[in-house]
Amino acid sequence: MEIVVCLKQIVDPEIPASEFRLDPVTKRQIRGSHALVISTYDENALEVALQLKEKQGGKVTAVTIGEEQATEALRKALAMGADSAVLISDPPLLEADDLGKARVLARAIRKLTTPDLILCGCESADWVSRIVGPFLAEELGLPCVTFGTRIEPRDGKIVVRRIVEDGYHLVEAALPAVVTIASDETNTPRLPKVRDIMAAVKKPITLLRMADLGIEPGSLKEMEGRIVLQDVAIPVREARCEFIEGDTPEEQAERLVLRLKELKVI
Amino acid sequence: MDFHLSEEHRLIQETVRTFASTEILPIAAELDQQARFPKEIIQRASELGLLGMMVPPEYGGAGLDTISYLIAIEEIARACAGTAVILSVNNSLVCDPILRYGTEAQKRRYLPDLAQGRKLGCYCLTEPEAGSDAASIQTVAREEGDEWVLTGTKIFVTNGVEAEICIVYARSEPEPGARGISAFIVEKDRPGITVGKVERKLGIKASSTAEIHLEECRIPKENLLGRRGEGFRVALSTLDGGRLGIAAQAVGIARACLEESIAYARERRQFGQPIASFQAIRWWIADMATRIEAARLLMYRAASLRDRGRPYTKEASIAKLFASETAMWAAHKAVQIHGGYGYIQDYPAERHFRDAKITEIYEGTSEIQRLVIARHVLGVRS
Numbered sequence: 001m002e003i004v005v006c007l008k009q010i011v012d013p014e015i016p017a018s019e020f021r022l023d024p025v026t027k028r029q030i031r032g033s034h035a036l037v038i039s040t041y042d043e044n045a046l047e048v049a050l051q052l053k054e055k056q057g058g059k060v061t062a063v064t065i066g067e068e069q070a071t072e073a074l075r076k077a078l079a080m081g082a083d084s085a086v087l088i089s090d091p092p093l094l095e096a097d098d099l100g101k102a103r104v105l106a107r108a109i110r111k112l113t114t115p116d117l118i119l120c121g122c123e124s125a126d127w128v129s130r131i132v133g134p135f136l137a138e139e140l141g142l143p144c145v146t147f148g149t150r151i152e153p154r155d156g157k158i159v160v161r162r163i164v165e166d167g168y169h170l171v172e173a174a175l176p177a178v179v180t181i182a183s184d185e186t187n188t189p190r191l192p193k194v195r196d197i198m199a200a201v202k203k204p205i206t207l208l209r210m211a212d213l214g215i216e217p218g219s220l221k222e223m224e225g226r227i228v229l230q231d232v233a234i235p236v237r238e239a240r241c242e243f244i245e246g247d248t249p250e251e252q253a254e255r256l257v258l259r260l261k262e263l264k265v266i
Numbered sequence: 267m268d269f270h271l272s273e274e275h276r277l278i279q280e281t282v283r284t285f286a287s288t289e290i291l292p293i294a295a296e297l298d299q300q301a302r303f304p305k306e307i308i309q310r311a312s313e314l315g316l317l318g319m320m321v322p323p324e325y326g327g328a329g330l331d332t333i334s335y336l337i338a339i340e341e342i343a344r345a346c347a348g349t350a351v352i353l354s355v356n357n358s359l360v361c362d363p364i365l366r367y368g369t370e371a372q373k374r375r376y377l378p379d380l381a382q383g384r385k386l387g388c389y390c391l392t393e394p395e396a397g398s399d400a401a402s403i404q405t406v407a408r409e410e411g412d413e414w415v416l417t418g419t420k421i422f423v424t425n426g427v428e429a430e431i432c433i434v435y436a437r438s439e440p441e442p443g444a445r446g447i448s449a450f451i452v453e454k455d456r457p458g459i460t461v462g463k464v465e466r467k468l469g470i471k472a473s474s475t476a477e478i479h480l481e482e483c484r485i486p487k488e489n490l491l492g493r494r495g496e497g498f499r500v501a502l503s504t505l506d507g508g509r510l511g512i513a514a515q516a517v518g519i520a521r522a523c524l525e526e527s528i529a530y531a532r533e534r535r536q537f538g539q540p541i542a543s544f545q546a547i548r549w550w551i552a553d554m555a556t557r558i559e560a561a562r563l564l565m566y567r568a569a570s571l572r573d574r575g576r577p578y579t580k581e582a583s584i585a586k587l588f589a590s591e592t593a594m595w596a597a598h599k600a601v602q603i604h605g606g607y608g609y610i611q612d613y614p615a616e617r618h619f620r621d622a623k624i625t626e627i628y629e630g631t632s633e634i635q636r637l638v639i640a641r642h643v644l645g646v647r648s
Contacts, residue, residue, distance in 0.1 A: 035280070037280070071273070072273055072276065072277070075273055075274075075277055076277055076280070079277060079281075191281050191284060191285055191314060192277070192281055192314075193313065193314050193315045193328075194278055194281070194282075194314060194315040194316065194319060194328040194330060194334070194338070195315045195323065195327075195328045195329070197274060197277045197278055197281065198274065198328065198329055198330065200277070201272075201273060201274040201277075
């Protein structure tokens with residue numbers, strides 16, 4: 001099975017909230033010297049792909065759009081077990097919106113391979129827009145299953161277990177297909193072995209520029225959805241302390257539950 | 267001069283950091299309180315390739331450079347210093363001398379098991395009457411036909427309980443002092459080698475420290491490691507690498523102290539403000555950060571010399587001395603920043619304080635490091 005996994009390199013979402021900064025002009029997060037990691041669900045997607053490869057045989061290609069340092073995310077994907085890696089990098093691409101990026105990814109995938117399956121994270125851990133996967137499927141004219149956690153190949157098709165509120169759906173899809181992946185206990189990303197890290201460093205990473213994909217410098221704008229980001233802001237967090245009174249622990253617990261329900265926390 | 271870690275170094279750091287924070291840190295306090303050897307962690311570490319990091323792939327290792335190795339040990343020690351020394355001993359004090367002094371047959375026989383975690387190793391040098399004065403060891407190796415027969419007592423052996431492969435230093439030649447010593451590989455399942463008293467320690471409780479008794483323990487001739495009478499050279503050059511492992515362990519402990527102190531100082535409020543706003547606390551945190559940075563660069567510098575095949579004895583001693591004293595200093599300040607909470611087991615500062623002390627003692631005390639450094643700087647032999 002030929003699988004493409006789309007990855008995004010982002011600032012580690014685990015950094016303390018107090019260190020999160022926005023650039024007022026570009027309206028983007030300032031990367032600063034924070035650690036860069038593969039976006040959380042993209043790693044789950046890679047794990048699903050690697051497990052499928054282990055079961056079925058085949059090849060896993062990791063693809064990302066990013067700056068030169070995104071090679072680090074691809075190296076990690078190679079160390080985890082991906083067979084090849086592709087970096088699509090050109091300064092204008094960094095400004096592209098989700099539709100633009102999906103269209104660029106679609107061109108790259110068409111140019112590189114004819115995959116049976118394309119996996120994306122169900123959402124990126126920075127912007128959480130959840131639409132690059134579905135846009136990509138639309139662009140490639142393929143079926144799309146969102147929020148999948150497990151994929152079982154069956155008679156040339158796949159059965160995807162997708163999470164829904166209070167349970168899951170089992171969805172069958174013809175191949176090729178695009179599946180966006182959410183996390184569950186079966187797709188926790190593996191840690192690469194140090195030996196595989198050493199081997200990954202020696203593997204080549206294919207670099208594609210816009211010109212390689214037949215995108216003229218001025219035409220990227222036409223590929224975008226013309227979404228205008230008006231404003232971004234960091235929510236102000238307030239912490240208040242409230243004591244729950246009660247004569248017995250049971251009474252306190254009962255009042256705590258009522259209070260939490262009142263606040264719509266539970 | 268390039269002060270940036272390579273892509274490979276950063277990936278190793280990220281991987282081991284994730285491993286340490288998700289699998290070791292959650293049980294570090296329990297390992298300490300129960301003085302329990304973390305068998306399951308060592309198993310996972312071997313799957314990741316952390317037992318024989320610098321052993322070449324042809325002998326089953328990961329083939330990493332020294333800087334990668336130190337990065338990994340620092341990350342493990344950040345979570346649990348006891349677990350870090352289990353790995354450091356196996357890597358630096360057991361795999362390394364076999365790799366550098368072993369015959370091809372010895373490398374093929376022992377390294378794959380050691381590097382892939384099927385067997386753990388230990389290093390038996392210290393004796394009741396020979397600590398810093400290691401050349402005065404009294405364990406004897408007698409030649410008898412095709413065998414060596416070893417008799418003596420080794421103490422303070424890290425991994426002594428669990429190890430199956432022991433590097434043992436013994437007096438094989440009539441010459442006194444350093445010249446009469448040879449190194450041997452002794453499998454623990456041979457008759458005549460037994461584990462004695464298991465020590466109850468102040469810190470690094472996840473690792474075992476035990477006495478090893480050798481009583482007419484017979485090993486084949488081919489278990490001699492390196493040349494006859496050159497054991498002391500094997501011991502000392504092995505310790506150069508070992509000291510870097512301990513420096514990395516110390517940097518890891520110091521970093522734990524710094525990170526815990528930052529978190530606590532931001533959160534803890536006294537006199538209506540976080541204690542991080544007080545100058546006394548800020549200065550300690552600044553000094554911790556400064557010393558840690560310096561210690562790390564010293565050990566990377568020594569590692570870089572080692573990887574280039576250059577002499578690094580002095581640099582290893584400098585790194586070990588500075589890093590271990592940094593760990594103890596940082597632990598002292600971390601407890602002070604935590605106040606009463608630093609003195610109880612609910613917070614990790616107390617554990618770091620106990621763990622830090624050993625780094626100033628084992629694999630050469632701070633005084634021995636100063637002796638080594640002074641000899642190099644002054645250009646004298648003794």
